[in-house]
Amino acid sequence: PVLVVDFGAQYAQLIARRVREANVYSELVPHSMPVDEMLAKKPSAIILSGGPASVYEPGAPTIDPKVFEAGVPVLGICYGFQVMAHELGGDVDKAALGEYGKTEAVVDDASGILDGSPSLQTTWMSHGVAVNKAPEGFEVLAHTEGAPVAAMEDGSRRLYGVQWHPEVRHTPLGQDLIENFLHGCAGIPNDWNAKNIIDEQVEAIREKVGDAQVICGLSGGVDSAVAAALVHRAIGDQLTCVFVDHGLLRKGEAEQVKHDFVAATGIKLIAVDASEDFLDALKGVSDPETKRKIIGEKFIRTFEKAQRQVIEEAGAQGKEVRFLVQGTLYPDVVESGGGDGASNIKSHHNVGGLPDDIKFELIEPLRSLFKDEVRAIGTELGLPDEIVWRQPFPGPGLGIRIIGEITKERLDLLRDADAIAREELSKAGLDRDIWQCPVVLLADVHSVGVQGDERTYGSPIVLRPVSSEDAMTADWSRVPYDVLATISTRITNECRQINRVVLDCTSKPPATIEWE
Numbered sequence: 428p429v430l431v432v433d434f435g436a437q438y439a440q441l442i443a444r445r446v447r448e449a450n451v452y453s454e455l456v457p458h459s460m461p462v463d464e465m466l467a468k469k470p471s472a473i474i475l476s477g478g479p480a481s482v483y484e485p486g487a488p489t490i491d492p493k494v495f496e497a498g499v500p501v502l503g504i505c506y507g508f509q510v511m512a513h514e515l516g517g518d519v520d521k522a523a524l525g526e527y528g529k530t531e532a533v534v535d536d537a538s539g540i541l542d543g544s545p546s547l548q549t550t551w552m553s554h555g556v557a558v559n560k561a562p563e564g565f566e567v568l569a570h571t572e573g574a575p576v577a578a579m580e581d582g583s584r585r586l587y588g589v590q591w592h593p594e595v596r597h598t599p600l601g602q603d604l605i606e607n608f609l610h611g612c613a614g615i616p617n618d619w620n621a622k623n624i625i626d627e628q629v630e631a632i633r634e635k636v637g638d639a640q641v642i643c644g645l646s647g648g649v650d651s652a653v654a655a656a657l658v659h660r661a662i663g664d665q666l667t668c669v670f671v672d673h674g675l676l677r678k679g680e681a682e683q684v685k686h687d688f689v690a691a692t693g694i695k696l697i698a699v700d701a702s703e704d705f706l707d708a709l710k711g712v713s714d715p716e717t718k719r720k721i722i723g724e725k726f727i728r729t730f731e732k733a734q735r736q737v738i739e740e741a742g743a744q745g746k747e748v749r750f751l752v753q754g755t756l757y758p759d760v761v762e763s764g765g766g767d768g769a770s771n772i773k774s775h776h777n778v779g780g781l782p783d784d785i786k787f788e789l790i791e792p793l794r795s796l797f798k799d800e801v802r803a804i805g806t807e808l809g810l811p812d813e814i815v816w817r818q819p820f821p822g823p824g825l826g827i828r829i830i831g832e833i834t835k836e837r838l839d840l841l842r843d844a845d846a847i848a849r850e851e852l853s854k855a856g857l858d859r860d861i862w863q864c865p866v867v868l869l870a871d872v873h874s875v876g877v878q879g880d881e882r883t884y885g886s887p888i889v890l891r892p893v894s895s896e897d898a899m900t901a902d903w904s905r906v907p908y909d910v911l912a913t914i915s916t917r918i919t920n921e922c923r924q925i926n927r928v929v930l931d932c933t934s935k936p937p938a939t940i941e942w943e
Protein backbone atom coordinates (compact mmCIF):
# COMPACT_ATOMS: atom_id res chain seq x y z
CA PRO A 428 0.00 0.00 0.00
CA VAL A 429 0.82 3.68 -0.08
CA LEU A 430 0.78 4.86 3.52
CA VAL A 431 -0.64 8.27 4.30
CA VAL A 432 0.82 9.37 7.62
CA ASP A 433 -1.74 11.49 9.45
CA PHE A 434 -0.31 14.49 11.29
CA GLY A 435 -3.76 15.52 12.41
CA ALA A 436 -4.79 17.16 9.18
CA GLN A 437 -8.32 17.70 8.03
CA TYR A 438 -7.00 16.52 4.72
CA ALA A 439 -5.29 13.19 5.43
CA GLN A 440 -8.47 11.36 4.48
CA LEU A 441 -8.64 13.31 1.25
CA ILE A 442 -5.06 12.43 0.38
CA ALA A 443 -5.90 8.75 0.79
CA ARG A 444 -8.85 9.21 -1.58
CA ARG A 445 -6.81 10.99 -4.22
CA VAL A 446 -4.23 8.21 -4.18
CA ARG A 447 -7.01 5.70 -4.76
CA GLU A 448 -8.36 7.84 -7.57
CA ALA A 449 -4.97 7.29 -9.17
CA ASN A 450 -5.77 3.54 -8.96
CA VAL A 451 -3.29 2.90 -6.19
CA TYR A 452 -4.34 1.40 -2.86
CA SER A 453 -3.73 3.61 0.17
CA GLU A 454 -4.11 3.37 3.92
CA LEU A 455 -4.12 6.00 6.66
CA VAL A 456 -1.74 5.50 9.59
CA PRO A 457 -1.20 7.76 12.62
CA HIS A 458 2.10 9.63 12.92
CA SER A 459 2.57 7.92 16.27
CA MET A 460 3.06 4.55 14.56
CA PRO A 461 6.75 3.54 14.83
CA VAL A 462 8.54 3.78 11.50
CA ASP A 463 9.54 0.10 11.71
CA GLU A 464 5.89 -0.82 11.87
CA MET A 465 5.19 1.33 8.83
CA LEU A 466 8.02 -0.28 6.91
CA ALA A 467 6.77 -3.74 7.93
CA LYS A 468 3.69 -3.00 5.83
CA LYS A 469 6.03 -2.91 2.84
CA PRO A 470 4.77 0.44 1.57
CA SER A 471 5.39 1.28 -2.06
CA ALA A 472 5.46 4.94 -1.04
CA ILE A 473 4.75 7.12 1.99
CA ILE A 474 2.95 10.45 2.05
CA LEU A 475 3.24 12.75 5.05
CA SER A 476 0.07 14.80 5.51
CA GLY A 477 -0.42 18.33 6.66
CA GLY A 478 -1.23 19.15 10.28
CA PRO A 479 -1.99 22.03 12.61
CA ALA A 480 1.36 22.18 14.48
CA SER A 481 4.54 24.23 13.83
CA VAL A 482 7.67 22.13 13.43
CA TYR A 483 9.91 24.43 15.42
CA GLU A 484 7.69 24.43 18.49
CA PRO A 485 8.52 22.03 21.33
CA GLY A 486 6.28 18.97 21.33
CA ALA A 487 5.34 19.27 17.66
CA PRO A 488 4.65 15.85 16.17
CA THR A 489 7.44 14.54 14.04
CA ILE A 490 8.62 11.32 12.46
CA ASP A 491 11.75 9.24 12.93
CA PRO A 492 14.13 10.39 10.15
CA LYS A 493 14.73 6.69 9.45
CA VAL A 494 11.71 6.98 7.21
CA PHE A 495 13.81 9.05 4.80
CA GLU A 496 16.59 6.47 4.62
CA ALA A 497 14.57 3.34 3.92
CA GLY A 498 14.68 3.69 0.15
CA VAL A 499 10.89 4.18 0.06
CA PRO A 500 9.76 7.21 -1.96
CA VAL A 501 8.34 9.87 0.37
CA LEU A 502 6.17 12.89 -0.42
CA GLY A 503 5.69 15.51 2.28
CA ILE A 504 2.66 17.78 1.99
CA CYS A 505 2.40 21.10 3.89
CA TYR A 506 3.28 20.23 7.50
CA GLY A 507 4.69 16.89 6.28
CA PHE A 508 6.90 18.82 3.87
CA GLN A 509 8.14 21.05 6.68
CA VAL A 510 8.88 18.03 8.86
CA MET A 511 10.91 16.54 6.03
CA ALA A 512 12.84 19.79 5.46
CA HIS A 513 13.40 20.26 9.19
CA GLU A 514 14.57 16.69 9.90
CA LEU A 515 16.97 16.71 6.96
CA GLY A 516 18.63 19.98 7.94
CA GLY A 517 16.76 22.62 5.95
CA ASP A 518 15.79 26.02 7.33
CA VAL A 519 12.18 26.09 8.51
CA ASP A 520 10.79 29.10 10.35
CA LYS A 521 7.83 31.39 10.84
CA ALA A 522 6.89 32.72 7.40
CA ALA A 523 7.49 36.39 6.64
CA LEU A 524 4.14 36.20 4.89
CA GLY A 525 1.51 33.58 5.76
CA GLU A 526 -0.54 32.33 2.83
CA TYR A 527 -4.10 31.11 3.26
CA GLY A 528 -6.29 30.12 0.35
CA LYS A 529 -5.64 30.73 -3.32
CA THR A 530 -1.96 31.37 -4.02
CA GLU A 531 0.00 31.63 -7.26
CA ALA A 532 3.11 29.44 -7.33
CA VAL A 533 6.02 30.11 -9.67
CA VAL A 534 7.30 26.85 -11.06
CA ASP A 535 11.07 27.08 -11.55
CA ASP A 536 11.57 23.55 -12.78
CA ALA A 537 8.68 21.57 -14.25
CA SER A 538 10.05 18.13 -13.53
CA GLY A 539 9.54 15.29 -11.05
CA ILE A 540 6.35 15.90 -9.09
CA LEU A 541 5.76 19.03 -11.19
CA ASP A 542 6.34 17.30 -14.50
CA GLY A 543 4.23 18.93 -17.22
CA SER A 544 3.30 21.95 -15.06
CA PRO A 545 2.92 25.41 -16.59
CA SER A 546 5.31 28.05 -15.24
CA LEU A 547 2.57 29.50 -13.02
CA GLN A 548 0.19 27.30 -11.04
CA THR A 549 -2.84 28.20 -8.97
CA THR A 550 -2.55 26.41 -5.67
CA TRP A 551 -4.35 26.28 -2.37
CA MET A 552 -2.21 27.03 0.66
CA SER A 553 -2.62 27.22 4.39
CA HIS A 554 0.63 27.97 6.14
CA GLY A 555 2.21 30.40 8.59
CA VAL A 556 5.54 28.55 8.59
CA ALA A 557 7.85 28.41 5.59
CA VAL A 558 10.83 26.44 4.34
CA ASN A 559 13.40 29.15 3.66
CA LYS A 560 16.17 26.87 2.53
CA ALA A 561 15.91 23.30 1.28
CA PRO A 562 18.09 20.62 2.89
CA GLU A 563 21.28 19.63 1.16
CA GLY A 564 20.82 17.49 -1.93
CA PHE A 565 17.40 18.98 -2.71
CA GLU A 566 16.52 21.03 -5.74
CA VAL A 567 13.89 23.78 -5.45
CA LEU A 568 11.09 23.25 -7.96
CA ALA A 569 8.76 26.13 -7.11
CA HIS A 570 8.37 29.19 -4.89
CA THR A 571 5.69 31.67 -3.88
CA GLU A 572 5.80 35.07 -2.28
CA GLY A 573 5.57 33.62 1.22
CA ALA A 574 7.35 30.32 0.62
CA PRO A 575 10.90 30.58 -0.76
CA VAL A 576 10.80 26.80 -1.16
CA ALA A 577 7.27 25.76 -2.17
CA ALA A 578 8.23 22.46 -3.81
CA MET A 579 11.46 20.48 -3.71
CA GLU A 580 12.91 17.14 -4.65
CA ASP A 581 15.90 14.94 -4.20
CA GLY A 582 15.54 12.52 -7.09
CA SER A 583 18.42 10.29 -6.04
CA ARG A 584 16.88 9.58 -2.61
CA ARG A 585 13.34 9.84 -4.07
CA LEU A 586 12.23 12.42 -1.50
CA TYR A 587 9.72 15.08 -2.49
CA GLY A 588 7.93 17.90 -0.74
CA VAL A 589 5.31 20.51 -1.49
CA GLN A 590 3.97 23.40 0.57
CA TRP A 591 0.53 23.62 -1.04
CA HIS A 592 -2.30 21.12 -0.82
CA PRO A 593 -2.46 19.04 -3.99
CA GLU A 594 -5.31 16.94 -2.54
CA VAL A 595 -7.93 19.69 -2.55
CA ARG A 596 -9.97 20.56 -5.63
CA HIS A 597 -8.97 24.22 -5.21
CA THR A 598 -5.56 23.19 -6.53
CA PRO A 599 -6.60 22.41 -10.11
CA LEU A 600 -3.39 20.56 -10.99
CA GLY A 601 -3.16 18.82 -7.63
CA GLN A 602 -4.15 15.39 -8.88
CA ASP A 603 -1.43 15.64 -11.55
CA LEU A 604 1.14 16.24 -8.82
CA ILE A 605 -0.05 13.22 -6.85
CA GLU A 606 -0.03 11.03 -9.96
CA ASN A 607 3.41 12.30 -10.97
CA PHE A 608 4.66 11.25 -7.56
CA LEU A 609 2.98 7.84 -7.55
CA HIS A 610 3.46 6.73 -11.13
CA GLY A 611 6.43 8.80 -12.29
CA CYS A 612 8.67 9.26 -9.25
CA ALA A 613 7.74 6.12 -7.27
CA GLY A 614 7.01 3.94 -10.30
CA ILE A 615 3.82 2.44 -8.84
CA PRO A 616 1.49 0.96 -11.48
CA ASN A 617 -2.10 2.17 -11.67
CA ASP A 618 -3.72 -1.23 -11.34
CA TRP A 619 -5.86 -0.98 -8.24
CA ASN A 620 -9.42 -1.13 -9.51
CA ALA A 621 -12.81 -2.65 -8.83
CA LYS A 622 -11.94 -5.94 -10.50
CA ASN A 623 -8.76 -6.40 -8.46
CA ILE A 624 -10.49 -5.51 -5.22
CA ILE A 625 -13.14 -8.13 -5.95
CA ASP A 626 -10.57 -10.82 -6.76
CA GLU A 627 -8.61 -10.06 -3.61
CA GLN A 628 -11.68 -10.01 -1.39
CA VAL A 629 -13.15 -13.18 -2.88
CA GLU A 630 -9.97 -15.03 -2.08
CA ALA A 631 -9.73 -13.60 1.44
CA ILE A 632 -13.38 -14.40 2.19
CA ARG A 633 -13.06 -18.00 0.96
CA GLU A 634 -10.03 -18.54 3.10
CA LYS A 635 -11.63 -17.05 6.20
CA VAL A 636 -15.00 -18.80 5.88
CA GLY A 637 -14.06 -22.33 4.81
CA ASP A 638 -17.27 -24.36 4.79
CA ALA A 639 -19.02 -22.35 7.54
CA GLN A 640 -22.47 -20.77 7.21
CA VAL A 641 -22.67 -17.02 6.85
CA ILE A 642 -25.49 -14.52 7.22
CA CYS A 643 -25.66 -10.98 5.98
CA GLY A 644 -27.90 -8.27 7.35
CA LEU A 645 -29.46 -6.46 4.46
CA SER A 646 -30.66 -2.93 5.13
CA GLY A 647 -31.83 -1.88 1.71
CA GLY A 648 -28.84 0.42 1.34
CA VAL A 649 -26.05 0.20 -1.21
CA ASP A 650 -23.38 -0.98 1.19
CA SER A 651 -25.00 -4.10 2.54
CA ALA A 652 -26.23 -5.05 -0.94
CA VAL A 653 -22.73 -4.82 -2.39
CA ALA A 654 -21.21 -6.61 0.59
CA ALA A 655 -23.74 -9.42 0.15
CA ALA A 656 -23.12 -9.71 -3.58
CA LEU A 657 -19.38 -9.82 -3.00
CA VAL A 658 -19.61 -12.53 -0.36
CA HIS A 659 -22.05 -14.43 -2.57
CA ARG A 660 -19.52 -14.35 -5.38
CA ALA A 661 -17.02 -15.91 -2.97
CA ILE A 662 -19.05 -18.61 -1.22
CA GLY A 663 -22.36 -18.95 -3.10
CA ASP A 664 -25.11 -20.67 -1.14
CA GLN A 665 -23.25 -20.73 2.15
CA LEU A 666 -24.60 -17.18 2.41
CA THR A 667 -28.12 -16.34 3.54
CA CYS A 668 -29.30 -12.74 3.71
CA VAL A 669 -31.53 -11.60 6.51
CA PHE A 670 -33.62 -8.55 5.94
CA VAL A 671 -34.85 -7.04 9.16
CA ASP A 672 -37.90 -4.81 8.99
CA HIS A 673 -37.31 -2.73 12.12
CA GLY A 674 -40.30 -0.52 11.50
CA LEU A 675 -37.99 2.42 10.81
CA LEU A 676 -37.95 1.97 7.03
CA ARG A 677 -39.24 4.33 4.43
CA LYS A 678 -42.42 3.82 2.44
CA GLY A 679 -42.27 0.84 0.11
CA GLU A 680 -38.73 0.01 1.14
CA ALA A 681 -39.32 -3.49 2.52
CA GLU A 682 -41.10 -4.65 -0.64
CA GLN A 683 -38.43 -3.10 -2.82
CA VAL A 684 -35.60 -4.89 -1.06
CA LYS A 685 -37.42 -8.20 -0.95
CA HIS A 686 -38.19 -8.15 -4.67
CA ASP A 687 -35.48 -6.15 -6.42
CA PHE A 688 -32.57 -7.56 -4.52
CA VAL A 689 -33.56 -11.18 -4.86
CA ALA A 690 -34.42 -10.71 -8.52
CA ALA A 691 -31.05 -9.11 -9.21
CA THR A 692 -28.82 -11.49 -7.29
CA GLY A 693 -30.61 -14.79 -6.68
CA ILE A 694 -29.30 -14.76 -3.12
CA LYS A 695 -31.34 -16.61 -0.48
CA LEU A 696 -33.27 -14.12 1.60
CA ILE A 697 -35.14 -14.43 4.88
CA ALA A 698 -37.32 -11.48 5.86
CA VAL A 699 -38.01 -10.89 9.54
CA ASP A 700 -40.63 -8.47 10.79
CA ALA A 701 -39.17 -7.23 14.06
CA SER A 702 -40.84 -3.85 14.09
CA GLU A 703 -42.74 -4.35 17.33
CA ASP A 704 -39.65 -5.52 19.07
CA PHE A 705 -37.63 -2.48 17.96
CA LEU A 706 -40.35 0.03 18.74
CA ASP A 707 -40.85 -1.48 22.20
CA ALA A 708 -37.17 -1.20 22.95
CA LEU A 709 -37.12 2.41 21.75
CA LYS A 710 -40.16 3.51 23.77
CA GLY A 711 -39.51 6.72 25.68
CA VAL A 712 -36.00 7.16 24.29
CA SER A 713 -35.00 10.43 22.69
CA ASP A 714 -31.23 10.60 23.20
CA PRO A 715 -29.52 9.95 19.83
CA GLU A 716 -26.63 7.81 21.08
CA THR A 717 -29.01 5.70 23.19
CA LYS A 718 -31.23 5.18 20.15
CA ARG A 719 -28.23 4.12 18.09
CA LYS A 720 -27.01 1.66 20.69
CA ILE A 721 -30.47 0.12 21.12
CA ILE A 722 -30.91 -0.28 17.37
CA GLY A 723 -27.40 -1.74 16.93
CA GLU A 724 -28.03 -4.25 19.70
CA LYS A 725 -31.52 -5.19 18.45
CA PHE A 726 -30.12 -5.89 14.98
CA ILE A 727 -27.65 -8.37 16.38
CA ARG A 728 -30.24 -10.06 18.60
CA THR A 729 -32.55 -10.39 15.61
CA PHE A 730 -29.79 -12.00 13.56
CA GLU A 731 -29.10 -14.38 16.41
CA LYS A 732 -32.75 -15.35 16.49
CA ALA A 733 -32.86 -15.82 12.73
CA GLN A 734 -29.99 -18.28 12.98
CA ARG A 735 -32.09 -21.38 13.41
CA GLN A 736 -34.17 -20.65 10.36
CA VAL A 737 -31.03 -19.99 8.33
CA ILE A 738 -29.54 -23.33 9.33
CA GLU A 739 -32.74 -25.20 8.60
CA GLU A 740 -33.18 -23.65 5.20
CA ALA A 741 -29.55 -24.28 4.34
CA GLY A 742 -30.01 -27.94 5.27
CA ALA A 743 -27.02 -27.60 7.55
CA GLN A 744 -28.51 -29.17 10.70
CA GLY A 745 -26.14 -29.44 13.60
CA LYS A 746 -24.09 -26.50 12.40
CA GLU A 747 -24.07 -22.91 13.57
CA VAL A 748 -23.87 -19.68 11.70
CA ARG A 749 -20.37 -18.51 12.36
CA PHE A 750 -20.04 -15.26 10.43
CA LEU A 751 -22.05 -12.08 10.01
CA VAL A 752 -21.41 -9.87 6.98
CA GLN A 753 -21.72 -6.13 7.45
CA GLY A 754 -21.48 -3.39 4.84
CA THR A 755 -19.28 -1.19 6.98
CA LEU A 756 -17.36 1.48 5.06
CA TYR A 757 -14.19 3.38 5.87
CA PRO A 758 -15.94 6.60 6.91
CA ASP A 759 -18.18 4.64 9.34
CA VAL A 760 -15.07 3.28 10.99
CA VAL A 761 -13.34 6.64 11.19
CA GLU A 762 -16.37 8.54 12.51
CA SER A 763 -17.24 5.93 15.11
CA GLY A 764 -13.83 6.58 16.61
CA GLY A 765 -12.39 3.38 15.13
CA GLY A 766 -9.78 5.09 13.00
CA ASP A 767 -6.48 5.71 14.71
CA GLY A 768 -6.65 8.93 16.62
CA ALA A 769 -10.21 9.66 15.52
CA SER A 770 -12.81 10.85 17.99
CA ASN A 771 -16.29 9.42 18.24
CA ILE A 772 -18.63 11.71 16.31
CA LYS A 773 -21.52 9.27 16.39
CA SER A 774 -21.88 5.53 16.81
CA HIS A 775 -22.64 4.18 13.39
CA HIS A 776 -24.99 1.32 14.06
CA ASN A 777 -22.79 -1.30 12.47
CA VAL A 778 -19.60 -0.17 14.23
CA GLY A 779 -19.81 1.78 17.47
CA GLY A 780 -23.46 0.81 18.00
CA LEU A 781 -22.70 -2.92 18.26
CA PRO A 782 -23.03 -4.76 21.56
CA ASP A 783 -19.85 -6.26 23.07
CA ASP A 784 -21.05 -9.84 23.29
CA ILE A 785 -21.69 -10.70 19.65
CA LYS A 786 -21.75 -14.41 18.97
CA PHE A 787 -20.72 -13.96 15.33
CA GLU A 788 -17.39 -13.21 13.81
CA LEU A 789 -17.66 -10.24 11.48
CA ILE A 790 -16.86 -10.14 7.79
CA GLU A 791 -16.60 -6.57 6.56
CA PRO A 792 -15.28 -6.71 3.00
CA LEU A 793 -15.86 -2.98 2.39
CA ARG A 794 -14.24 -1.75 5.58
CA SER A 795 -11.40 0.02 3.81
CA LEU A 796 -13.48 1.52 1.01
CA PHE A 797 -15.27 4.76 0.23
CA LYS A 798 -18.80 4.92 -1.15
CA ASP A 799 -17.83 5.66 -4.74
CA GLU A 800 -15.49 2.67 -4.70
CA VAL A 801 -18.29 0.51 -3.34
CA ARG A 802 -20.54 1.66 -6.17
CA ALA A 803 -17.90 0.76 -8.73
CA ILE A 804 -17.63 -2.70 -7.20
CA GLY A 805 -21.40 -3.13 -7.21
CA THR A 806 -21.51 -2.33 -10.91
CA GLU A 807 -18.62 -4.67 -11.62
CA LEU A 808 -20.50 -7.41 -9.75
CA GLY A 809 -23.46 -6.86 -12.05
CA LEU A 810 -25.87 -5.18 -9.64
CA PRO A 811 -28.46 -2.97 -11.37
CA ASP A 812 -28.28 0.83 -11.18
CA GLU A 813 -31.41 1.00 -9.00
CA ILE A 814 -29.45 -0.70 -6.25
CA VAL A 815 -26.00 0.75 -6.91
CA TRP A 816 -27.18 4.34 -7.23
CA ARG A 817 -29.67 4.36 -4.39
CA GLN A 818 -29.14 7.26 -2.05
CA PRO A 819 -27.46 6.25 1.19
CA PHE A 820 -29.92 5.41 3.94
CA PRO A 821 -28.60 4.83 7.45
CA GLY A 822 -29.11 1.49 9.17
CA PRO A 823 -30.98 3.09 12.10
CA GLY A 824 -33.37 4.46 9.48
CA LEU A 825 -36.06 6.95 10.39
CA GLY A 826 -35.25 6.32 14.05
CA ILE A 827 -32.54 8.96 13.85
CA ARG A 828 -34.69 11.30 11.75
CA ILE A 829 -37.38 11.81 14.37
CA ILE A 830 -35.98 14.30 16.82
CA GLY A 831 -37.60 13.20 20.05
CA GLU A 832 -39.32 9.98 21.00
CA ILE A 833 -40.12 7.49 18.25
CA THR A 834 -43.76 6.45 17.97
CA LYS A 835 -45.72 4.62 15.30
CA GLU A 836 -47.76 7.76 14.50
CA ARG A 837 -44.67 9.91 14.12
CA LEU A 838 -43.07 7.29 11.89
CA ASP A 839 -46.11 7.14 9.62
CA LEU A 840 -46.15 10.91 9.36
CA LEU A 841 -42.46 11.09 8.50
CA ARG A 842 -42.83 8.25 6.00
CA ASP A 843 -45.48 10.22 4.12
CA ALA A 844 -43.45 13.43 4.07
CA ASP A 845 -40.30 11.57 3.03
CA ALA A 846 -42.09 9.80 0.18
CA ILE A 847 -43.28 13.16 -1.17
CA ALA A 848 -39.82 14.69 -1.04
CA ARG A 849 -38.23 11.68 -2.74
CA GLU A 850 -40.87 11.60 -5.44
CA GLU A 851 -40.48 15.28 -6.28
CA LEU A 852 -36.68 15.21 -6.26
CA SER A 853 -36.71 12.24 -8.62
CA LYS A 854 -39.29 13.89 -10.84
CA ALA A 855 -37.00 16.94 -11.08
CA GLY A 856 -34.18 14.65 -12.21
CA LEU A 857 -32.02 15.49 -9.19
CA ASP A 858 -31.28 11.98 -7.91
CA ARG A 859 -27.69 11.85 -9.05
CA ASP A 860 -26.92 15.50 -8.20
CA ILE A 861 -27.92 15.00 -4.61
CA TRP A 862 -25.92 12.68 -2.42
CA GLN A 863 -28.93 12.13 -0.18
CA CYS A 864 -31.80 14.09 1.25
CA PRO A 865 -32.75 13.15 4.78
CA VAL A 866 -36.23 14.34 5.73
CA VAL A 867 -36.41 15.04 9.44
CA LEU A 868 -39.37 15.43 11.79
CA LEU A 869 -38.86 17.84 14.69
CA ALA A 870 -41.46 16.02 16.67
CA ASP A 871 -41.19 17.97 19.92
CA VAL A 872 -41.18 21.40 18.28
CA HIS A 873 -44.51 23.09 17.67
CA SER A 874 -45.36 26.23 15.85
CA VAL A 875 -48.53 28.08 15.00
CA GLY A 876 -49.98 27.87 11.52
CA VAL A 877 -53.20 28.55 9.73
CA GLN A 878 -54.60 25.80 7.57
CA GLY A 879 -58.13 25.94 6.10
CA ASP A 880 -58.86 29.13 8.09
CA GLU A 881 -58.09 27.36 11.32
CA ARG A 882 -55.27 27.77 13.78
CA THR A 883 -52.96 24.79 13.85
CA TYR A 884 -50.17 23.92 16.20
CA GLY A 885 -48.07 21.40 14.32
CA SER A 886 -44.51 20.19 13.88
CA PRO A 887 -41.99 21.23 11.25
CA ILE A 888 -40.37 19.00 8.67
CA VAL A 889 -36.75 19.69 7.75
CA LEU A 890 -35.39 19.01 4.27
CA ARG A 891 -31.69 18.21 4.33
CA PRO A 892 -30.48 17.78 0.73
CA VAL A 893 -26.68 17.48 0.59
CA SER A 894 -23.99 16.98 -1.98
CA SER A 895 -20.89 15.05 -1.04
CA GLU A 896 -18.10 12.86 -2.33
CA ASP A 897 -17.79 10.47 0.56
CA ALA A 898 -20.04 11.71 3.39
CA MET A 899 -17.00 12.83 5.39
CA THR A 900 -17.70 16.38 4.32
CA ALA A 901 -20.80 17.71 2.62
CA ASP A 902 -22.39 20.88 1.35
CA TRP A 903 -26.09 21.65 1.29
CA SER A 904 -27.52 21.23 -2.19
CA ARG A 905 -28.87 24.25 -4.01
CA VAL A 906 -32.15 22.61 -4.98
CA PRO A 907 -34.15 24.88 -7.33
CA TYR A 908 -36.76 27.00 -5.49
CA ASP A 909 -39.62 25.62 -7.61
CA VAL A 910 -38.82 22.09 -6.55
CA LEU A 911 -38.64 23.15 -2.90
CA ALA A 912 -41.94 25.00 -3.30
CA THR A 913 -43.68 21.94 -4.70
CA ILE A 914 -42.35 19.72 -1.93
CA SER A 915 -43.37 22.22 0.72
CA THR A 916 -46.88 22.67 -0.63
CA ARG A 917 -47.46 18.98 -1.04
CA ILE A 918 -46.19 18.09 2.43
CA THR A 919 -48.29 20.70 4.22
CA ASN A 920 -51.35 19.75 2.15
CA GLU A 921 -51.02 16.01 2.42
CA CYS A 922 -49.62 15.61 5.93
CA ARG A 923 -52.12 17.25 8.22
CA GLN A 924 -49.92 17.54 11.31
CA ILE A 925 -47.19 19.40 9.42
CA ASN A 926 -47.62 23.14 9.12
CA ARG A 927 -44.08 24.20 8.23
CA VAL A 928 -41.32 22.93 5.94
CA VAL A 929 -37.81 24.29 6.48
CA LEU A 930 -34.54 23.90 4.62
CA ASP A 931 -31.29 22.95 6.35
CA CYS A 932 -28.59 25.10 4.75
CA THR A 933 -25.58 23.98 6.80
CA SER A 934 -22.52 22.20 5.48
CA LYS A 935 -20.70 19.32 7.20
CA PRO A 936 -18.74 20.39 9.18
CA PRO A 937 -20.01 22.09 11.32
CA ALA A 938 -23.20 19.98 11.12
CA THR A 939 -23.39 16.29 10.26
CA ILE A 940 -25.62 14.98 7.47
CA GLU A 941 -28.16 13.28 9.72
CA TRP A 942 -29.61 15.25 12.62
CA GLU A 943 -28.77 12.56 15.17
Ligand code: XMP
Nearest residue numbers: 774775776819820821822823898939940941
Ligand atom coordinates in the same frame (compact mmCIF):
# COMPACT_ATOMS: atom_id res chain seq x y z
P1 XMP B 1 -23.42 11.80 9.25
O1 XMP B 1 -24.77 12.07 9.83
O2 XMP B 1 -22.49 11.15 10.22
O3 XMP B 1 -23.66 10.73 8.11
O4 XMP B 1 -22.81 13.00 8.60
C1 XMP B 1 -22.70 10.30 7.20
C2 XMP B 1 -23.34 9.22 6.33
O5 XMP B 1 -23.54 8.02 7.08
C3 XMP B 1 -24.92 7.70 7.15
N1 XMP B 1 -25.13 7.20 8.51
C4 XMP B 1 -25.20 5.89 8.83
N2 XMP B 1 -25.18 4.79 8.06
N3 XMP B 1 -25.42 3.44 9.97
C5 XMP B 1 -25.32 3.57 8.62
O6 XMP B 1 -25.36 2.57 7.92
C6 XMP B 1 -25.45 4.48 10.82
O7 XMP B 1 -25.55 4.32 12.02
C7 XMP B 1 -25.33 5.77 10.20
N4 XMP B 1 -25.33 7.05 10.71
C8 XMP B 1 -25.20 7.90 9.64
C9 XMP B 1 -25.66 8.97 6.81
O8 XMP B 1 -26.94 8.71 6.26
C10 XMP B 1 -24.71 9.60 5.82
O9 XMP B 1 -24.85 9.01 4.54
